[in-house]
Amino acid sequence: MNCQFTSVSLDHINDADDVLDAFLQFAIGRSHGLVSHIVFHPKSRLKQGQIAWIAQRCPSLKLLVLPSYLSYVINFEVSDSICKWKDLEALQVASLIGLKKTIANISKNCQNFKHLSVYVPRIDGDVALAIGSQLPKIKTLDLQFSKIERSDLVVILKGCQKLEQLDVRECKGVAYDDEILNLARSIRVFRHEGFYFGE
Template identity: 40%
Template sequence: MLQIPILISKWTNLEILRLGGTFQMQEVLAQINIHCKNFIGLAIARAHVEQDEASAIVTLLPNIKQLFLRHAYMEKENLVMILQGCKELEYFDVRHCIGFDEGDDEILKLASRIRTFKDEGSMLYDYDDDYCPTYRVDGFHDGDFSD
């Protein structure tokens, strides 16, 4: 069992967290909600954002400012849930995701209040991989949390 949810109670000054996946995500976000009052940014590599994960982000991190879900699998309704629920987002990166189309009118309208919204390369279906998305971690580096 991973110890991250237990350790977060000691990280009261935590502002940004980068996770390697969505395993134990709800427990991690619950601890952040309780203990990390200055938390502003979350990056999840290779995220698989289903309804439970999207709901956890909205419920437990409603005031998050920066969210990085690049190269994720996330259906449109889960992205919409995050856009509707996280009203304080200033930077939201969902580039190269599978599950919704880049430039979708409904998504762009909901994201219009976000200072920086990136959805380039996202598509409903990855035709090249025959619906077997390729997740890359190389997009997550120190510069990801800056404008």
């Protein structure tokens, strides 16, 4: 069988025992380094070393969807592994730990990076600045349900002028006023339902 790329979906695996590890070993081991997409179940619990192992064996990775919880060590393991994924185009994360370093490494190493999804309780100013200053060419940004200050959203909009899709639905902290609407005027899909001031 000839194939250029392979996808590995772990949507149905959320155990912390050896089942996930065995599946990774089996699926990635048979891929001959051609895995381009890895999607973890939100409740998957990764072990230390698994992301680094994936990075060594999947140099052609284009999409990585991470679980909802990763330990401090594993979050930085992700940041370090970014350097090996030169073809990475899309990343979904649910933690701010190590995210500034991750964004910096994406900026330096992933020239085709286009899509970032960040699902966290609050986008802080440092992360907003990192997105706006280091990812100016991204096409899609998803910040659903994350609180973000108005000034931080402005930083992102001013920095990411190539955005084609922006999702800030149910984002607390800001409202779409005239300035924001003007900054977002060139964005083809601007989802902002439930976008409002306050707690």
